[in-house]
Amino acid sequence: MELIELYLPLILLMLATGVVGGVMAGLMGIGGGIVIVPVLEFALGFLGVDPAIRMHVAVATSLATIIPTSISSARAHHARGAVDADLVKLWGLWILTGAALGAWLAAHVDSGGLSAVFAVVALFVAAKMILPLSEVRLAPKVPNGVLTPVLPGLIGGVSTMMGIGGGALSVTTLSFFSVPIHRAVGTAALFGLFIAVPGTIGFMVTGQFLGGGHVLPPGSVGFVNVIGFLIISPVTYLAAPLGVRIAHSLTQRQLRLIFGGFLLLAAGRMLYRTVLGG
Numbered sequence: 001m002e003l004i005e006l007y008l009p010l011i012l013l014m015l016a017t018g019v020v021g022g023v024m025a026g027l028m029g030i031g032g033g034i035v036i037v038p039v040l041e042f043a044l045g046f047l048g049v050d051p052a053i054r055m056h057v058a059v060a061t062s063l064a065t066i067i068p069t070s071i072s073s074a075r076a077h078h079a080r081g082a083v084d085a086d087l088v089k090l091w092g093l094w095i096l097t098g099a100a101l102g103a104w105l106a107a108h109v110d111s112g113g114l115s116a117v118f119a120v121v122a123l124f125v126a127a128k129m130i131l132p133l134s135e136v137r138l139a140p141k142v143p144n145g146v147l148t149p150v151l152p153g154l155i156g157g158v159s160t161m162m163g164i165g166g167g168a169l170s171v172t173t174l175s176f177f178s179v180p181i182h183r184a185v186g187t188a189a190l191f192g193l194f195i196a197v198p199g200t201i202g203f204m205v206t207g208q209f210l211g212g213g214h215v216l217p218p219g220s221v222g223f224v225n226v227i228g229f230l231i232i233s234p235v236t237y238l239a240a241p242l243g244v245r246i247a248h249s250l251t252q253r254q255l256r257l258i259f260g261g262f263l264l265l266a267a268g269r270m271l272y273r274t275v276l277g278g
Helices: 002-028 033-046 051-079 085-106 111-130 150-162 167-176 181-209 226-247 252-276
Strands: none
Touching: 002 033, 002 051, 002 181, 002 226, 002 252, 033 051, 033 150, 033 226, 033 252, 051 111, 051 150, 051 181, 051 226, 085 150, 085 181, 111 150, 111 167, 111 252, 150 167, 150 181, 167 181, 181 252
């Protein structure tokens, strides 16, 4: 009975997180990580997980849950013709490479550092979507040349360190290069899979070499907590198509405002955590 009383609130919280994360994944082309990371970090604190590795576990587990969510969301967007195959061919390899490097780097950054990365990047993206900057265009199309690896590499690396599927950065970047918002969202959904797979594997491996007396929560493989993955993943997978239907019923301006407002809230939560250092 005591175990039920301890874990039931956590299970219910993770189920609710899965629903919200799945809907947001389909709605905005994100893997739900921008919801899952702060909630998981809070839940792990409730269980007494070491603050020094709490953010690492939250980020790694979030990436694992993004795998099935991205598959569900990308399939639904592809059915509506919203995934740009040419762009996937151009950026896919570099996003994969950046994600793998990001997982390695995150293992060498403290928990506060990961929270700061999450907050700063999310604030920038929120400003881009909410302010008139959302209409700014840097070029009429996505650049293809010597610098091609830079943008997707950064998106993959930074997204892995944030524990997100890259939609927040991919959608923003693609909109700078005149990609229509619905096509940007649909393509970002597939990029989430390219980020989550190498990122998850990287966190599994680097978490095996944890030193300093830190103890991972039960049911973990490296930094990835399998228990959290098993609870959240099925719910996010089932909820993602609902978000897709909502996304295609909104105007571009409405979608931008929802996207930006949600990121602003998530960024504020992580910035608060970074300042307090807890």
